[in-house]
Amino acid sequence: MKKTSILLLLSIILLGVFLSGCTTETITKYQCQDGSFKDSQESCSEVSCQTDCPELNCDSCLVKTETKTIEKEVIKYQCSDGTIKDKLADCPAVEEPEVEELSDYETSKHLINKKQTRDTFEFTVKYAGFDGADYKVEFEVKNIGSDSEYFQPSAIAILDSDKNQYDVGYSSNYPVSTMSNTILSGVTKKGFWIFEDIPKNSGIGDFTFQIGFMDKETFSFDVPLN
Numbered sequence: 348m349k350k351t352s353i354l355l356l357l358s359i360i361l362l363g364v365f366l367s368g369c370t371t372e373t374i375t376k377y378q379c380q381d382g383s384f385k386d387s388q389e390s391c392s393e394v395s396c397q398t399d400c401p402e403l404n405c406d407s408c409l410v411k412t413e414t415k416t417i418e419k420e421v422i423k424y425q426c427s428d429g430t431i432k433d434k435l436a437d438c439p440a441v442e443e444p445e446v447e448e449l450s451d452y453e454t455s456k457h458l459i460n461k462k463q464t465r466d467t468f469e470f471t472v473k474y475a476g477f478d479g480a481d482y483k484v485e486f487e488v489k490n491i492g493s494d495s496e497y498f499q500p501s502a503i504a505i506l507d508s509d510k511n512q513y514d515v516g517y518s519s520n521y522p523v524s525t526m527s528n529t530i531l532s533g534v535t536k537k538g539f540w541i542f543e544d545i546p547k548n549s550g551i552g553d554f555t556f557q558i559g560f561m562d563k564e565t566f567s568f569d570v571p572l573n
Contacts, residue, residue: 379391424437424438426438426439427439427441450478450479451477451478451479452476452477452478452479452483455476455477456474456475456476456483456485457474457475457476457570457571458473458474459472459473459474459475459568459570460472460473461568461569463566463567463568464491465558465564465565465566466492466558466559466564467490467491467492467496468488468489468490468491468496468498468530468558469488469489469491470486470487470488470489470566471486471487471488471489472484472485472486472554472568472570473485473486473487475554475570475571476571477545477547477573478541480543480544481516481541481542481543481545482505482513482541482542482543482545482572483539483540483541483542484505484539484540484542484554484570485537485538485539486523486537486538486539486540487535487536487537487538488523488528488530488535488536488538489530489533489534489535489536490530490531490532490533490534491533492532493532494532495529495530495531495532496529496530496532497527497528497529497530498523498527498528498529498530498536498558499526499527499528499558500525500556500557500558501556501557501558501563502555502556502557503515503525503540503555503556504542504554504555504556505542505545505552505553505554505555505570505572506552506553506555507545507546507549507550507552507572508549508550508551508552509549511549513542513543513544513545514542515540515541515542515556516540516541516542516543518541521538521539521540521541522536522537522538522539523536523537523538523539525540545572546572547572547573548572548573549572549573550572551569551570551571551572552569552570552571552572553567553568553569553570554567554568554569554570555567555568
């Protein structure tokens, strides 16, 4: 009886040792990007990265970036010679234009601006004055008729206060010839006449001329002889 009890007790002890010596096995599962669990990472199927990453392994998703191009203003310079340069300093230097000195006539001429009408012509003396040793009269003549007309002045002269007569220098080189000019209806021509040998400071002169063939029409204007 005692021997049996000892054997039973020994059996119970060995069974306890066997049971207490059992180890617990740890099973590892892997969660894939699609959210499923597999026994190994190799068992996971490949999936494209989505904008809403799975709860786990979000580091595998690519970072979404946006590239914005900023346009930069480009400034070009057009030089006086017509070339285009990137820098203003690259343009060639511009020479200062020479200032033309005014003649004695331009600085001393008298503004007359008197108008007379004879027949179909309107004649205006604009300026008069000494141009060096000569005396110059600038004028405009307009055909106010309905047809083209010949402007043929004659007896063109200046009389000084002592009634000395100074005739115009006859030349076809003047803008309006002293001989004959065809002027169309409504057209204005500009010209000048030159007189020689008029003494300076000889008072007020009478600038005069005539137009017409049989019935002469006379134009007459006062001009200062200084």
